[in-house]
Amino acid sequence: MAQFRLQGSRVLAVELAGEAVKARHGSMVAYTGQMSFKKLTGGGDGLRGMVARRLTGEQMTVMEVKGQGTCYFADKATEINLVRLNGETLFVEADNLLCTEGSLRTGTTFTGLNGMSSGNGLFTTKVEGHGWAAVTSNGPAIILRVDKSQPLRVDPGAYVAHTGSLHRSLKSGAGWTTVIGEGGGEAVQVEFTGEGLVYVQPSEKVTIGGDV
Amino acid sequence: MGFTKINGKMVEALLVPGQRLFSQRGAMLAYTGDVRFTPNITGGQGGVMSMIGRRVANEDTPLMTVEGQGRVMFGHGGHHVHVIDLVGDTLYVEADRLLAFEGTLRQSTMFMGSQGGVMGMVRGQVTGQGLFTTKLEGQGAVAVMAHGGVFELPIVPGQSVHVDPQAYVAHRGQVQNKLSTALGWRDMIGRGSGEAFQLELSGQGAVYVQASEEKL
Amino acid sequence: MSYPPQPPYGQSPYDQPTQPGFAAPPPPGYGPQPGQGYPPPAPGYPQQGGYPPPPPPQQPQQAYAQEQFGGPQAPLPSTHGGSGPVVYDAFSLPVNDNVNPYAFSVDLNGSYFLQKGKMVAYYGDITFKGVGAGVLDRMIGQHFNSPMHAADWVVAQGRGKLLLADRAFDLNSYDLDEGNLTVRSGNLLAFDPSLRLKQSIIPGFLTLIGTGKFVAASNGPVHFVEPPIRVDPQALVGWADCPAPCHHYDHDYMHGLIGGIRRLTGLGGASGEEHQFEFIGAGQVLLQSSEKLMAERSVGQVDAEAGVPVGGVPSQPAASGHGGGNLNVPGLGNLGDLGRRFGL
Numbered sequence: 011m012a013q014f015r016l017q018g019s020r021v022l023a024v025e026l027a028g029e030a031v032k033a034r035h036g037s038m039v040a041y042t043g044q045m046s047f048k049k050l051t052g053g054g055d056g057l058r059g060m061v062a063r064r065l066t067g068e069q070m071t072v073m074e075v076k077g078q079g080t081c082y083f084a085d086k087a088t089e090i091n092l093v094r095l096n097g098e099t100l101f102v103e104a105d106n107l108l109c110t111e112g113s114l115r116t117g118t119t120f121t122g123l124n125g126m127s128s129g130n131g132l133f134t135t136k137v138e139g140h141g142w143a144a145v146t147s148n149g150p151a152i153i154l155r156v157d158k159s160q161p162l163r164v165d166p167g168a169y170v171a172h173t174g175s176l177h178r179s180l181k182s183g184a185g186w187t188t189v190i191g192e193g194g195g196e197a198v199q200v201e202f203t204g205e206g207l208v209y210v211q212p213s214e215k216v217t218i219g220g221d222v
Numbered sequence: 223m224g225f226t227k228i229n230g231k232m233v234e235a236l237l238v239p240g241q242r243l244f245s246q247r248g249a250m251l252a253y254t255g256d257v258r259f260t261p262n263i264t265g266g267q268g269g270v271m272s273m274i275g276r277r278v279a280n281e282d283t284p285l286m287t288v289e290g291q292g293r294v295m296f297g298h299g300g301h302h303v304h305v306i307d308l309v310g311d312t313l314y315v316e317a318d319r320l321l322a323f324e325g326t327l328r329q330s331t332m333f334m335g336s337q338g339g340v341m342g343m344v345r346g347q348v349t350g351q352g353l354f355t356t357k358l359e360g361q362g363a364v365a366v367m368a369h370g371g372v373f374e375l376p377i378v379p380g381q382s383v384h385v386d387p388q389a390y391v392a393h394r395g396q397v398q399n400k401l402s403t404a405l406g407w408r409d410m411i412g413r414g415s416g417e418a419f420q421l422e423l424s425g426q427g428a429v430y431v432q433a434s435e436e437k438l
Numbered sequence: 439m440s441y442p443p444q445p446p447y448g449q450s451p452y453d454q455p456t457q458p459g460f461a462a463p464p465p466p467g468y469g470p471q472p473g474q475g476y477p478p479p480a481p482g483y484p485q486q487g488g489y490p491p492p493p494p495p496q497q498p499q500q501a502y503a504q505e506q507f508g509g510p511q512a513p514l515p516s517t518h519g520g521s522g523p524v525v526y527d528a529f530s531l532p533v534n535d536n537v538n539p540y541a542f543s544v545d546l547n548g549s550y551f552l553q554k555g556k557m558v559a560y561y562g563d564i565t566f567k568g569v570g571a572g573v574l575d576r577m578i579g580q581h582f583n584s585p586m587h588a589a590d591w592v593v594a595q596g597r598g599k600l601l602l603a604d605r606a607f608d609l610n611s612y613d614l615d616e617g618n619l620t621v622r623s624g625n626l627l628a629f630d631p632s633l634r635l636k637q638s639i640i641p642g643f644l645t646l647i648g649t650g651k652f653v654a655a656s657n658g659p660v661h662f663v664e665p666p667i668r669v670d671p672q673a674l675v676g677w678a679d680c681p682a683p684c685h686h687y688d689h690d691y692m693h694g695l696i697g698g699i700r701r702l703t704g705l706g707g708a709s710g711e712e713h714q715f716e717f718i719g720a721g722q723v724l725l726q727s728s729e730k731l732m733a734e735r736s737v738g739q740v741d742a743e744a745g746v747p748v749g750g751v752p753s754q755p756a757a758s759g760h761g762g763g764n765l766n767v768p769g770l771g772n773l774g775d776l777g778r779r780f781g782l
Binding site: 091148149150152153154155157160161162163164165167168207210211212213214 | 523525526527528537538540541555557558559560561564601603604605606609
Binding site: 228229230231232248250251252253254258259295297298299300301 | 657658659661663666667668669670673688712714723725727728
């Protein structure tokens, strides 16, 4: 089984002994041993995944890395969060998925929500199965718990990923009374209800609302 | 002397009369005491040849000499700073990643092509960092910058290290480098240049790699 | 990587006896900085693997499941033995302190001013209103005692925990106790309504006066030094209590025949360090460890008037230094700029 570990907080080291992992295209920074890199068509999850990707325009160019040795991955100096999946599903912004173990399935799922603000299309990447996934965040991710008594509202640009049984809905900031530019600045928020964990980064991607 | 790390992105040097430092121009953050900053015309100790080399290479990383008495803080561009102490060995570093180094080090500009052959020249083009790399040798400390911090990978005989040219920061020791086109990498062309190449380092020493594929 | 907790305020390395004569006591009116020493890094942070045992398998996900994710009632993961990353909730989030070096948690009960777009998440019942929306004018009058661009600010009102962050820049909170601190406008993120915000005489800087807490961002951790010191203008975050800085030029360099030639022709190059801000007197100077400026926030225009520096001239955002800084970073969307241009 591929071994995932962190080399510092911004570099992922994966020890491979003949297995394959899927990683974001071009994220290899160094390796020792023998490695081969193959660009995967359609993310390697079949025709449906490919079609979905075509439709959505969600960019997730993935390469398969296979070999013997240690391969180091990094993505623009972002922090790396390791997530161990034991059969549950991780929903993650496509931009934030760095590397997954070969045993994990990735797909695209319609969310209808977050995409509109993050510019990723209306689709979120879904990772399921058993194994390690590495999720990047701009600054270390903060993991926030959501349960029945504590709904959470998140700036769409700061949302990275979530697990658990969560319902997402788009809320406009109650104070958004005036035109953009003089408005509340937090015009669109995503509300999470249910039970689960939400990964939030201390940063915001460019959002359509400009200063939202 | 040497450099004291204040935090991940800032180092401080204690200057005493008679010793000097070289630093990238404009990398001084603050100082106390009586310190002079002089732009280098001759490019440190390399002399005229070094300057010509730099002109030819169009390596545009002007240095300044820092002299006097006091404390000087250096940092640049929000990049992480890593201090490497040299004890008589040699460090090769891309010139634009040099933040500051002690005047006790001998500095020269090396033509990478002379070591890596044709591929070395290609390498220069690939990384867009010129064919010239700064070579520092002797005893002293060097502060290098990297996007997202660096990690060090040892290079031992029989165990070569492959590095993404854009993530390469510096290397030290008796190391041969060559640019290789890995099997399968051909498939990956199509997203920016440089993706198809890897820098292979072998020999005895260490290579410093940054946590990002972004060049400075 | 390394975020060594900053030395407590007033105990920067500069206080060490190696610098005779500079060991001024911390300026009065400066409480300890809770935000300085980050809360003890949560165990296992940054994550070293060992994730919380994730929830048991959920039901297969339907593709296109609208807005309902995961199986119903999937039990929650829990941290085991504290070895995983910390999971925060509304109760465990810090009270007016840093969650990590890049995020600050406000325990809101009432109102708080923040720069537009710096909220990343919140629990509770909080509304955000644009400052300058009209309704709040009276309140604004009390806090924005300058023709500042109120359009850049929102007021958060309600109860709950509010997480602030700014493009993964380092955040620090500062407690003022009948004190004053001047900070670069682009670096000020949020402040307690008990503080008053004024425009500094130095263009591009804002002064906070009174008692309360504010949060400022910096490119790299803030480093505190005591005067006398000369600072590269771009590395300056702000200063407290000491007299406003004066300009310092490297006269040896700029003067004389050679200097003149250099200045006129650029021949020989410039070291890039001919000009600094010089601080003298007692106080504290805040440095950011980078020369890449955070984007300037317009502080508004000062009316032309005799004796007022740059009166009538809108402050120009300083050009970013070298380093190829692309400052078009999130949070600075174009619409916001448009708003600023047309709004006020």
